[in-house]
Amino acid sequence: MLAHQWGHDRLSQEIRPGVLLGCSMRILLVEDDPDLATWLSRSLLRRGLIVEWEDDGKLAERRLKGDSFDAVVLDLGLPSLGGAALLKRLRANDDTTPVLIVTARNDFSERIDLLHAGADDFLSKPFAVEELEARLAALVRRSHGRARGIYQCGPLIFDQNAQRFTLDGEVLALSPREHALLRVLVQRVGEPMSKQQLLDRLVPTDSDLQLEAVEVIIHRLRRKLVGAGVQIVTLRGLGYFLEATDGPG
Amino acid sequence: MAPAEEPSQRGLERPLWITLALWTMPALVFLLGGGLLFSAATINDLSDSAYDRSLAGAIRAIDLNVSTASGGIGIELPYPLFESFQATASGEVYFRVSTDDGLVEIGDALLPAPPMLEDGEFTFYDAVYLGRAVRVGASKRKLEEPLYGASQAQSIVIEVAETTGSREAFRERLISRAIWRDALTVLVAVGLLALGVRLALHPLTVLKQRLDLRDPDDRSRLDVVGLPSEVRPLVDAVNGLIERYHLQGEAQRRFIDDASHQLKTPLAVLRSQIDYALRADDPTTSRAVLEAMRPVTERAARMTSQLLSLARARNAALLDTSASAPVDLATLAGDVARLHLGQARRRGLKIEIEAPDEAVMGQGSEALLFEAASNLLDNAIRVSPDGGRILLKAEADAPSSVRLRVMDEGPGMSEEMLGQVGERFHAGWETQNGTQTSTGLGLSIVTVIMEAQNGVLILANRPEGGLVAEMRLPAADTTKPLNTPRRR
Numbered sequence: 001m002l003a004h005q006w007g008h009d010r011l012s013q014e015i016r017p018g019v020l021l022g023c024s025m026r027i028l029l030v031e032d033d034p035d036l037a038t039w040l041s042r043s044l045l046r047r048g049l050i051v052e053w054e055d056d057g058k059l060a061e062r063r064l065k066g067d068s069f070d071a072v073v074l075d076l077g078l079p080s081l082g083g084a085a086l087l088k089r090l091r092a093n094d095d096t097t098p099v100l101i102v103t104a105r106n107d108f109s110e111r112i113d114l115l116h117a118g119a120d121d122f123l124s125k126p127f128a129v130e131e132l133e134a135r136l137a138a139l140v141r142r143s144h145g146r147a148r149g150i151y152q153c154g155p156l157i158f159d160q161n162a163q164r165f166t167l168d169g170e171v172l173a174l175s176p177r178e179h180a181l182l183r184v185l186v187q188r189v190g191e192p193m194s195k196q197q198l199l200d201r202l203v204p205t206d207s208d209l210q211l212e213a214v215e216v217i218i219h220r221l222r223r224k225l226v227g228a229g230v231q232i233v234t235l236r237g238l239g240y241f242l243e244a245t246d247g248p249g
Numbered sequence: 250m251a252p253a254e255e256p257s258q259r260g261l262e263r264p265l266w267i268t269l270a271l272w273t274m275p276a277l278v279f280l281l282g283g284g285l286l287f288s289a290a291t292i293n294d295l296s297d298s299a300y301d302r303s304l305a306g307a308i309r310a311i312d313l314n315v316s317t318a319s320g321g322i323g324i325e326l327p328y329p330l331f332e333s334f335q336a337t338a339s340g341e342v343y344f345r346v347s348t349d350d351g352l353v354e355i356g357d358a359l360l361p362a363p364p365m366l367e368d369g370e371f372t373f374y375d376a377v378y379l380g381r382a383v384r385v386g387a388s389k390r391k392l393e394e395p396l397y398g399a400s401q402a403q404s405i406v407i408e409v410a411e412t413t414g415s416r417e418a419f420r421e422r423l424i425s426r427a428i429w430r431d432a433l434t435v436l437v438a439v440g441l442l443a444l445g446v447r448l449a450l451h452p453l454t455v456l457k458q459r460l461d462l463r464d465p466d467d468r469s470r471l472d473v474v475g476l477p478s479e480v481r482p483l484v485d486a487v488n489g490l491i492e493r494y495h496l497q498g499e500a501q502r503r504f505i506d507d508a509s510h511q512l513k514t515p516l517a518v519l520r521s522q523i524d525y526a527l528r529a530d531d532p533t534t535s536r537a538v539l540e541a542m543r544p545v546t547e548r549a550a551r552m553t554s555q556l557l558s559l560a561r562a563r564n565a566a567l568l569d570t571s572a573s574a575p576v577d578l579a580t581l582a583g584d585v586a587r588l589h590l591g592q593a594r595r596r597g598l599k600i601e602i603e604a605p606d607e608a609v610m611g612q613g614s615e616a617l618l619f620e621a622a623s624n625l626l627d628n629a630i631r632v633s634p635d636g637g638r639i640l641l642k643a644e645a646d647a648p649s650s651v652r653l654r655v656m657d658e659g660p661g662m663s664e665e666m667l668g669q670v671g672e673r674f675h676a677g678w679e680t681q682n683g684t685q686t687s688t689g690l691g692l693s694i695v696t697v698i699m700e701a702q703n704g705v706l707i708l709a710n711r712p713e714g715g716l717v718a719e720m721r722l723p724a725a726d727t728t729k730p731l732n733t734p735r736r737r
Binding site for chain 1: 583599603641
């Protein structure tokens with residue numbers, strides 16, 4: 001459950017928002033330390049993001065009601081209204097703006113609570129500005145993409161409305177089973193899925209399928225993706241997941 | 250002991266002397282009551298025999314005054330004796346003289362007849378005469394010669410009765426005196442008990458005063474001299490506690506020393522870098538210094554969060570033992586692997602998990618074990634060569650123990666380093682370029698956590714190269730039904 005967030009974002013941070021979305025991201029930074037806020041804003045501005053800053057939870061809440069942002073960078077320790085409480089109120093108001101939590105604590109159970117409360121990602125203080133920017137880009141891309149029914153991993157793009165995969169802009173010809181399996185993988189990029197989990201998600205469309213068949217389908221998909229800058233990785237004991245290969249690292 | 254436990258413990262808060270009294274008094278009262286019943290019976294017997302003797306005296310006096318010279322029976326009552334007798338009995342005295350053929354009857358004819366008597370026999374018994382309780386003495390003897398020319402000599406029966414008022418009063422006086430004596434005994438015993446307890450506990454009061462006056466920094470042991478042997482274990486336990494606090498305080502002090510060193514060093518480095526950059530005229534130099542500052546910051550940040558997490562693990566080990574529950578190490582390995590997957594994939598590392606089909610249930614705090622496993626995997630990722638393979642292996646290695654092993658393909662550790670793990674922070678392990686940071690601190694965290702979970706961290710080099718770090722834990726009590734489906 002944790003892994004949805006981390007795996008996804010870390011693996012797909014190679015794409016800049018400007019390139020993908022064609023416009024600058026507008027970010028609300030909620031942080032009570034003026035030094036950190038100032039320097040963070042400057043760094044992000046230089047990278048082409050539009051950053052608005054609030055240093056108080058209640059003011060930030062008011063701001064979010066009246067205005068719309070691509071993402072919120074939220075500090076947990078805030079005066080008047082804590083970050084966690086603000087997040088809960090936001091989600092209670094059906095506000096789906098992606099929220100990246102910036103926290104000084106590295107507490108496993110706190111993270112789980114925040115994930116349940118609707119946090120989209122975490123970053124521990126201190127962090128590199130590149131990391132923050134990449135995570136924000138991934139969040140925004142995911143939220144915009146999902147809104148439009150677009151899922152992407154490297155050169156592979158799945159358009160949910162058209163029910164169509166494209167690889168480097170070319171339509172990818174897939175059998176119905178291959179299509180169903182690749183769809184499951186592309187919707188959970190970086191999140192390992194066991195054979196059984198994959199099968200469970202295929203069964204409604206194809207109830208005769210056996211566990212071994214998953215291997216066969218994966219094998220065929222791999223042949224179609226070979227050398228394309230995206231691959232299906234297998235890790236023993238964890239499962240299969242989709243990963244872009246031409247990013248940094 | 251925690252205050253306000255079960256209600257049954259509350260009874261122990263009453264004073265000791267009352268507890269002792271509650272234990273001893275019922276037995277004492279029971280014993281004295283039994284004694285009282287016994288002495289009441291004795292008193293009855295004694296008073297009866299005393300009073301009966303005077304009845305017997307009266308019978309003999311009458312007997313001596315019986316004359317048969319007239320051919321019938323004549324009695325000259327011994328009036329002076331009767332009067333004195335009546336006076337001592339302080340009641341009424343009755344008598345009857347009769348023959349066994351029923352022809353003669355002298356005196357109070359309505360006195361109940363005696364039971365069958367043998368000649369020469371004396372008897373005493375209780376009876377009722379004219380509605381009053383009386384004690385009757387009776388005797389029977391053969392006359393020397395027959396009366397009224399009868400062929401055989403008759404027997405003469407003499408009865409003397411007295412009312413029992415004075416005898417009862419005498420008894421009651423004796424018994425009430427015995428009751429008073431016993432009650433006084435009980436009271437004195439309780440008093441002595443209270444006094445004895447107070448005297449016996451006096452050393453404790455002195456001990457309390459010594460504790461009250463004790464300097465908070467005084468870490469010396471409490472003196473057991475002059476304390477009763479029953480109290481010594483308590484004092485020894487207190488001494489043990491003082492000792493542990495002392496050790497803990499010592500560990501805390503060392504931790505703070507080490508932590509401040511670890512945290513101040515990078516700050517000092519940064520400070521000198523800034524000063525150097527400010528003096529540099531050439532922008533290329535400034536930029537080079539800035540670039541050099543970055544890994545220092547990263548190292549300091551990682552160090553800080555590890556120091557904090559070490560402190561937290563220590564706190565949790567001291568304070569929080571309640572979170573212990575059955576934990577499936579296979580699921581834990583999966584979760585930890587997923588958490589670090591992104592970090593590992595960026596370096597092209599493969600994380601694999603090997604676990605049996607059934608759950609590998611260990612006993613411990615899931616959050617702390619997660620932290621420990623996360624540290625081990627983080628270390629493994631840091632030391633692995635690019636494209637390397639890390640294996641997480643969960644298994645039950647004995648009926649009562651389970652283990653999670655993290656195996657990497659890194660450089661392993663020298664024998665010296667293996668021996669030092671968990672002792673203190675090993676700043677010597679840090680390399681200054683920040684590529685291989687604070688392995689020692691991470692392992693200290695794991696050591697502290699495993700100790701708190703009754704487990705152990707075992708490190709060894711793999712024969713094929715690389716390190717294997719093993720978290721070994723007691724197995725969970727599987728007799729209880731477990732409801733932890735494996736996520737796969």
